Structures are given as C-alpha cells and as structure tokens.
Amino acid sequence: MDEGLAIVRLNHPEVLNAITFKTYEELERLWLEMGHDDSVKAAVLTGAGKGFCSGGSVTGIIEHLLTRDAKGLYEFTRMTCNVTQNMRRLKKPIIAAVNGIAAGAGAVLALACDLRVVSSAAKFSFLFVKVGLAGADMGAAYLLPRIVGLGRATELLFYGSPVDAEEAYRIGLANWVVPPEQVFDVAKEKARKLINEGPLYAIGKTKDLLNNEAPMDLETALETEALAQSFLMLTPEFHEGYKAFMEKRKPSFNR
Numbered sequence: 001m002d003e004g005l006a007i008v009r010l011n012h013p014e015v016l017n018a019i020t021f022k023t024y025e026e027l028e029r030l031w032l033e034m035g036h037d038d039s040v041k042a043a044v045l046t047g048a049g050k051g052f053c054s055g056g057s058v059t060g061i062i063e064h065l066l067t068r069d070a071k072g073l074y075e076f077t078r079m080t081c082n083v084t085q086n087m088r089r090l091k092k093p094i095i096a097a098v099n100g101i102a103a104g105a106g107a108v109l110a111l112a113c114d115l116r117v118v119s120s121a122a123k124f125s126f127l128f129v130k131v132g133l134a135g136a137d138m139g140a141a142y143l144l145p146r147i148v149g150l151g152r153a154t155e156l157l158f159y160g161s162p163v164d165a166e167e168a169y170r171i172g173l174a175n176w177v178v179p180p181e182q183v184f185d186v187a188k189e190k191a192r193k194l195i196n197e198g199p200l201y202a203i204g205k206t207k208d209l210l211n212n213e214a215p216m217d218l219e220t221a222l223e224t225e226a227l228a229q230s231f232l233m234l235t236p237e238f239h240e241g242y243k244a245f246m247e248k249r250k251p252s253f254n255r
Helices: 021-034 058-065 070-089 105-112 140-148 150-159 165-171 180-197 200-212 218-232 236-246
Strands: 005-010 042-047 094-098 115-119 123-125 176-178
Touching (some): 005 021, 005 180, 140 150, 165 176, 180 200, 200 218
Parallel strands (some): 094 115
C-alpha cells in the first residue's frame, strides 16, 4: 500500500512471473478483499524483473492438470475465471504496468485491468490455441473484442501471434507506451491522478456501467444510465464539482 494505492506485483522473476495454483488462489482472494477495503482507492498490477507474466507455469500447473478428472479441471478453470471476475467487479480503477512479456493468462490479466501502461519492449501473446485450448480463456473472448474489435480479436485468438507495443497501441490494447524504465512510475502517476483528482465513486460507477451495458440494447442502456446519473446527482461529489466550477477552482473530490 502506498497512500491509497495498492501495488500488486507478481513475484517469480526467474520464470517471467509464470502463474502457479497458489498465485491464482492469491489473486482471486486479493481482488475480492480490495472491494471491502476502504483504504484501497486504486491499484497497479505489474511483474517483478523483466516480464509482466508469461502465463501458466508448465511444471506448476499444466503438468498437474493432465492428471485431473473433469470435476477437478472445472474447479481450476472456474478459479482462473474468478480472478478476472473479481477484477472487473472491483469498483476501483486498476492500471496494468506491463513491463515485459504478457502471454497467455498474463495477457488476460492485463486485459482485465481498466488501463494499460506498456513498455516499448513488451509483447502480448494469447497462446491458448498453441496448447490445444480455446482462445477464449479467463474472459479473453469477452474482453479482447471490446478493446480491439471482433475482427482483430479473432485473429489474435486464432493464431496466438505476438503483438508488439507499437501495434498494441495502434489497435487500442495499450493506452500508453513508454520506455521500459518508466513503465511502473507512469502507471503509478496515472493511478495517483485518479486518486487525487478523480471522483472515485463516480469512476467506480462508470466501470460498473461499462461492464454491464455490453449486452444491453440501447433503450435499456439509456434507462440504466439515467437511473445511475440521477443517483450520482445526489452525491457530495456532484455538489463539490458544481461548487468548484462556480468558484473557478479545482474540485476536491476525495478529501
């Protein structure tokens, strides 16, 4: 914790932060607990060393899955999906500091964040088809088309080809591309700006609406937004925004 900012760092640098069963369990619990922790205002997710996350560990996960029955396999895949679910349900902004390779599950962890600061040396790769699995994993088939469009998402999930930082920025997968040594600091800066300047309750509600409106028709979406916005007009944040505008000063939303 750093003054309201939760720093989550995957910490297996010797294997480019490959995920184990324990990592999944910790992440599933961690994002859920953050939702109930008022001291957490925003989060940055990154990896130790030269990689963001190289995906599921071959010896730590995949080798063991070959011995599980159908029930055991579903328990595992449901747990991995819970990680994404808890990240998207968290009504607090999460910024990925993608400091290196983001492959397989690592690419989806970056997708599940709200915004992505990406190293100019980083690459994304959705590798699931390379090991005989569906490209849809941990919510990839839901999240990726919403970020880069259906056609490009289909290509990335079918072929599993790597996407470099420049291309990631061009297609909207990266929000910012910066030199490798600046990734973590820029991600913290972007998160800190939301904590210090943004109306955090309203930002959380915006995230909620972005998640929920995807399957709605326009009429339902408009009604949902009308109800949400009318409620937000009753909050102290809205009143502070009006006062600050009238007094020609910056609003103090999160004091």
